[in-house]
Amino acid sequence: MANDEYGSRPRRRRKAYLIIALGAAGLLGLLAVLYVSGAPGGGTASLGPKNYSTHVECEVNTTGSQGTVTISGTITGNATRYAVTVEVSDAASHQRIGLQTFEVRGTNTFGGTTAAQAPIGPAGIECKITKVA
Missing domain, CATH: 2.60.40.150 (C2 domain)
Incomplete structure (x- = not known):
């Protein structure tokens, strides 16, 4: 039965959800780094260069x-x-x-x-x- 073509197919949706979740976590991490470093759009400039x-x-x-x-x-x-x-x-x-x-x-x-x-x-x-x- 290992080579049975009529068995259940592997579910690709689990992989898609995992990729989306990892991408969203990476995006949130990037936004957090930009916020702390004071980049444009961030909330503070205390860690950036001072003129x-x-x-x-x-x-x-x-x-x-x-x-x-x-x-x-x-x-x-x-x-x-x-x-x-x-x-x-x-x-x-x-x-x-x-x-x-x-x-x-x-x-x-x-x-x-x-x-x-x-x-x-x-x-x-x-x-x-x-x-x-």
Whole structure:
């Protein structure tokens, strides 16, 4: 009976339903990845690239070999929050004397003070933004 042509045929509908179910699951997975990555049509852009412009200024106050650096800056861009890291260095030796990270949320300004960790030379200080996330 193994070679009987009149027996029941294999059901192809089960294969079709399986292929459709796998395709739908793959499509849902792709949409979930696009949603999280912030692609057009997605709901969030927090994981994507951020466009921004920044400005930072620093002022040092010293007493002997100790001092503090007052940092103030602005950031504007397409995100609602940033983490801005500012490095303060001696202008002549380029030795880092301070480093501070600011969490910027709901505003475009940041600022604060940090201790100067080394004597500051006569050339003054330099401030630069080393990281924006």
